[in-house]
Amino acid sequence: MTDLPTPPTVSAAGLTLHYGSTAALDDVSLRLGAGVTGLLGPNGAGKTTLLRVMATAVPADRGAFTVLGHDPSTTAGRQNVRRALGYLPQTPGFHPDFTAFAFVDYVAILKEMTDRAARHREVRRVLDAVDLGDVRGKRIRRLSGGMRQRVALAAALVGDPGFLVLDEPTVGLDPEQRMRFRELIATAGEGRTVLLSTHQTEDVAMLCHRVIVMAAGRVRFEGTPAELTARAEGRVWSSTERDPGARAGWRTGTGAFRNVGDPPEGATLVEPTLEDGYLLTLDATSAAASGVTS
């Protein structure tokens, strides 16, 4: 794990949370600084649980964390964390009869923005920022899925929170909408701490200056995207047939097979990607879990 380029704004130590006998989080420790940090992991890795804990939606069984110096284990501390928080859950809900403006205004009120004129200015600002200024008077039920997702992002951004928690915000969006969202998230990451959970390694490659990989409730990797990519250095090769010794292999658009794993002697190595590093990190995790060394 490399040092953060900026002082940590969010840090967690030993976070553990069980659902019955299943450890959703198992001794998770991490540090986040300003900028966008990607959180990668397969389904059931504990990403959403970690985000919910960080967003104070559920308390951890054990461990502690701080957000911008506030400790959520106390009532006052939890309130302060919530005041500094912008949270976009995995499947955000909406009040369909509200207009986009009314919904974000409602969230702004719940964020204790009491000056009506200033609050309305802020609501207009975030709706403009997510490119919804023109439809702010439309009822949410009449907006497209991508627009609704942007309403949810605007609601998370309202009040300029110092810590933004985004749980798979680009799921279900078409490529153009995803590009737009990346742009928004990149901008949101300027000067604030953003924790972005995603299945999309391209999102991490394009947006994040740090990446955390989770599997089975534990942090398996924490570093920069380049460091994660470097894990696959010398472990990706090209062949005309699928290499049976590869951990993973698939035919590419050129007709050649791209193999990831431990290359055979004389293999034609190719430039690894972040996804290769991610796959190998997960593979090492599952191998360790099953007692096989890679």
Place this chain on the structure above:
Amino acid sequence: MSTLTEARPMPVVAEADPRRWTAVIALARFEARELLLQIPVFAMCLFYVGYSGWQLFSGREGMDDYPVLQDVDRATQTLPMLPAVAVLICVNLAVLRSRRYHTDGQLDVLPMEPWRRTLAHALSVVPFAMFTALVVALRFGWAALGQDAVGHGSVAELAVGPLTVLLAGVAGVLIARLIPSVPLAGLAVAGGYVLLTVAESSAGDPRWMRWLWPVVSENGSVPLPSDLLGRPAAWHALYLAGLVTLVLCLAVLVSGGRALLVKAVAFGAAALTLTGAVAQSAGDSSALVAARVRASATPEKDQTCVRHGRSTYCAFPEWAGRTADWAETVRRAQSLAGGAAGGARLTVRQRVEARYGLGTDAAIDPSRTPGEVTVDTRWGGNRVSEFAVGVASVLVAGDERTAGEMCDARTVMVMWLALGNDPDPMGSLSELRLDDSVSGSAIVRSPTDPLAMTAQQTTVVRELLQRPRYSVIPKVKANWTELTSPKTSTARAAKLLDVPLPEGEKGEDECGV
């Protein structure tokens, strides 16, 4: 597409130490606006204002021109039930909004805690209660400022409408917090209502249970003097105010607001509610019962009398200003009478039947005292004609009891005296008769026992009323003694007054047919 990299407005952040109550007020304002946009609330408020306005400006055949304020205040209580029910439903839905649309996940991590949101939802009802209070005040104020208003209104009675709306609102909030499901909450409300109603009816509608409801209607047809009402209005208002506060505190407590202050207020509100409930359940005091008996049996002990012309007019103190109106009606009837009746000294006495309480329609027994005419506490519209019938009955028959037993030409004379000087005699004749007819037999209203009119009598009366008065008056006065004799038949009266009768109506009087 605009982006954040362009020059943009500075973000606005919440205050470092936000004023917690200001945020609650801001949310309450937001929710109040949302409530108003809900169709049931908007429609019911509109209907409430519209119907109240219609009641104010239309009047009921002139009867509302003479309001009795101790009845007007109670009349403001029932109509707010409509906006109250709409508010209950819509507040309940508003509280459950985040659950219905699955937004709790993202909203529960916002700084405003659920108990403060609960408080805001409850406060969002306040504008609707204030709106109700305004309509109530307008209705009552309009009636009270009219120069013909009598009696005294009660602030406690007037407070019931707005308190009902408040209670419905906080009940909607509490139900949502206790039963976070729209269909189940609806079932619970309907089930609770049915259960209470069944319990009340099976228990024989006891007073203590009846007064647990927000609106307790006790509307007899005849207003009583305000000191005979016996309604525990102040205790009931205290009970409702305590209940509103208690339900609000319970909702806050259920939502996680555990501050000592909330618990203390809840205890205080429970004490107030209990005090109000116990006090309002007490039956009528012996002093009240005695006062009601006195006012019903010996009203002269409570009344002041004044003279207008030859006659004396005795009224309960609150109606003392109305004696001039009564005197005018007496003058008009008496001016048509002949013989001694034209100069008779009458005693017009206001009477009520208060012994059975406020909610009964007990009739007033006719007086046996010669020359005494009963007038009740209502005035305006048909009541003026009814009183004229009472006056005419005594002028013709001598007393009210005898007038109720007439079956001869005297009935014709009673109706002539009552309506002969009426500006719209045929209209008044129709309104006086129970079936609103102007032909055939019918029952005629009067302040005490009604009169029976045969078809024959109706024919004669109708003919007289349609003729010029100057042609009828001399004949009536000239034949007054015979026309007011119990031995004179209607057929004979018709002959004396030159009224032709159809073939089928030339026989003797047959009353009760």
